[in-house]
Amino acid sequence: MNRVAEFARRHPAIWPILGCLVFFVLIGGLTGSIDPTVVFTAARLATFAALLGLAQMIVVTSGDGAIDLSQVYVLTLCAYASTTLMDINPVLGFIAAVLIGGLAGLLNGLINIYLKVPAMVTTLATGYLYFSVVLVGSSHMKVLPQQDFVTLVTGSVGPVSNQTILVAVVALILAVVLYRTSYGKQLHAVGQNRTAASLAGIPTPRVVITAFVTGGLLSGLAGVVAAAVMGGAFQDMGLAYFLPSVAATFVGGTAASGGRSSVLGVAFGALMMTLMSSFLNTAENTFDLVSGIKQLIMGAFLVLILFVSVAGTKRRRGRVGTVSTLKPSAAS
């Protein structure tokens, strides 16, 4: 019994993977047939929750209560940027649009670290800024995606969507960066204890800002792809992904207080959220459920899984605005 608990603690990804299996079987039970295309469809639909969830995971892992609330606005902003810029030059436009996301992340990180504004408040405020750029600028921007790019992202290799391949590649790169490079080690150290990290000689400000930039780049990428998949950019395109992505982040085993991440867990967390959604949709149609039951179950399930997984870690609660006793050396 202890062994199992220990294994689960070391590999938080097993929770969402189990969850995926459960919902896959449940869907099969409802429809009366086990159909693998359900998984492939769900994986395709999970693209944006997965990308945003991974982005959020990196920011949250930097600790100190860090969270990026501006993500969905960065996604929308980059979607508009991509439709406009890729019209001029597909490749450069693509790169520029993703870089805009990185720039947004950089601004978030700089304000958080050097103005010492708590990350949550910072990204709340900058989110407003990015969104207003969209609101004001959208009338001057192109909204239709570049056609070749649309063909590319909506294509598939066998039953596997190109979007799923994209997510897999991104996840692989992130896994290497987070678990096999010194930056990854430093990020996890900073997330566990910023004071200790600084005293261990880690350039804490740079590590945190890099986390925000990476998060921004991923949100930007999600935006560019979203514009192509959804047939264009629109003002509220990001909103639908806020909840599933945050849920994927925490269900996937990211410690809310920082310092622990799981690329695999978050990726499957996004898949699980999508499968849960499809299951509830199927159930809704099959049993003619009252609308709302779906959200209710989703919410209750989320709180439950938090109750089980987050509380089990018994760690100090991440407090927003904790000031480390050591001044960041780069600040002087």
Added chain:
Amino acid sequence: MGSSAPQTTTAGAAAARSLEPLLELRDIDKSFGITQALSGADLEVFPGEVIGLVGPNGAGKSTLIKLVTGVMEPTAGVIRVKGREVAQISHREVAQLGISCAYQDLSLCTNLAVYENFAILNMDHTLWGPVGWRKAKMAEASALLERFFPGNGIDVSRPVSALTLAERQMVEICKALMNEGLGLLILDEPTSALSANRADQLHSAVREISRTGVAVIYISHKLDEIQKICDRIVLLKNGTNAGEFDPREISSDELVNIMGGEVRVRDLSRDRTSMVGASLVSAHELNSAGLTDISVEVKSGEIVGISGLVGSGQTALLKAIFGARQGRKQGLVVNGQVAYVSGDRAGEGVFPLWSILDNIMVSSLRSVTRLGLLNRVKSRGVAQHWFDRLRFRAENVDSPITSLSGGNQQKALIARGLASGADILLLNDPTAGVDIETKQEIYTLLAEAKAAGKAVVLHSTEDVEMEICDRVYVMREGRVTAELAGEDVTVQNVVRASFAEVDQVDQQEKAAPSRLAGLLHSRLVLPVAAMVIIFALNAIVNPNVLSLSSTRLLLSTAVPLVFAALGQMFIVAAGDIDMGNGYSIGLTNVLVAVILSQNFLVGLVSLVLFIGAYAAMGALIHLRRLPAIVVTLGAQFIWLGIALIIAPVPGGSSPKWLSSFYNSGLLYIPMPAVLCIAVAAVTWFVIFRWKYGMVLRGIGNNQDAIERSGWSYLVGKMVNYALAGLMVVFAGLFFTAVTYAADVNTSVAFCMMSIATVIVGGCEMAGGVVEPIGVVAAGIAMSLITSLLIFVQVDSNLQVAVTGLIIIGVLAARMLTRRKASVA
């Protein structure tokens, strides 16, 4: 001790001894794991005597006090309370004996007013105080402070955070003195921040209360004051009694000699074979926070000790050296790589989620990186090398760091520093709470590092450890007061230099800022000014705004936001945040428009249940220590789900009575305006005037202080959440009155807007500091911005940008004023 030391009996104490001792501790052992903090310590306390408890750093004084105040129980030994034997001193005995302690680390809620900190302790735990209790408590608090510290000039209505350190110390002492049945007063370094004048006042106070039969235990490193006011000196060393003295028969020098006694660290034969080489650290008249005119030098191949009484600036010096590792700092040159090893392992050392391997390697990642990737084999090799060399008591390098004892964790931290290849090793009290054997291993490691040509700087709170150093700098109040070298490095000399009086540094108590400056810095200025200015701009652009009907129109859209923000405020007061109030307002909107409008009673019950759900959410967050941000995010699905079940499509209607109420007025004042004023007044009353408001604010600031005062933290948090739920209900109610229907999806924006409003309104997201009137003003201001932008025919979309800019602007402005305040 007692009768065995008749020579120490003074006349006063002799009279006291005829009485039964208040408290008797005999043969007390206290160990933490393998560390023995107390072994066979004795303490007898008689009514009316002043005991001076002295001893070198790490002698066990704090542990003894924790036993007396019931914070800990002894491992072994006998405790008698008024002759009755007890296993440990419980809360009951603490109350019965009237034990009060002025803590060194202050136990005040810094966001509460001075008199509230007193009131929270000595008022009964009912929800309401008698009419005018605040006035009475203020007068009481002033009188108390004035009685013991005449002319202190402390304004008891100011929050503790606005006081100087000396003023806080006076408040802390008076808080301890306030105990009605005071029988035993413990003062732990009470004069560390006080000027000589104030210290004298404290001494008279101590004499005065001891005359009334109260016993006092007075802990101080300042031997002159111990001799001045104590009847009896109890000297503690290495966790046991090292003697008991009559202050009139012993000089400070003799005391110091006894304290620095014969205990010796195993002689490491200070081998002179290691070559003392180039200077690696050199400070010349360094001045910075907590440091004055520091001149020190550290060369390669030597161990340099930094000693002195706890808190004399040793840590500040180490951190200054560490901070200067990249480049130069005024007055400080550091050549070479620096590694910092902290003795505060949990706070600034270990990474608790990691294995021993990762904890050792975190500072030397570059050396095991190839082509951008970490080489696991090489990494493991390095870690294994240190693991074998330091003989960790653990399975292998992959064992979690938290499975190690404190001493072994410390070895891992030292290995981290050594593995990084640093030339300079800074150690901040590395042997705190470490057993003897591991201590020896650590000394050996340091000697090896020295032999390898590294520079080792060792600060230790255990004076005996200074004997392994080649040279020692002794610090006092942020200055280096002595440098010992070679044969002069003895505990005796270190202790003597530690207790040396510095030229009386002026400890001028800073004058509190004037009332006018205080008013300008008030948190209310910004939101109120914003509201007035934006309203004026509205009026300039569109003079019709000044008419009553227009004002009604403008304000009626502002009211739901005002309530939403107040709900957010109550949760922020508890130190949390509500990320789900967008949908929870949507739910109450549905409950009102669909249920309450049909059946008042059922609707009312549903709303009460909703408030209960909010309180339960608060309880869940506290009991399972879940992050509020995630729980409230998850909960919003539930709000949304329930709302959709009740009203799958937009619909419902505003109850008639609600609409007619909302559209009425009071003496020509439109109802929305009346509501804003009324809710500002009521929430202001709840937060600042209601007795329980102290608890509501206190829990976001200092959990210990609240729990120590006997109020329930859990209940406090639930009340905060319930009040937030109530505000959400009102927000939903008036949102229905504005929109005339239910649609769960139209209220989503309230979440972000309410957080923005709370920030602009002058609240601190860190908790405890809230400003209801400011929040109401800010809510109106935020709402008026929209209409202003419409009047000037700006794209209404820009409102979002304006909101974002306002948040950043407000925070930047607040940062500037705060910085100015800290400079002044």
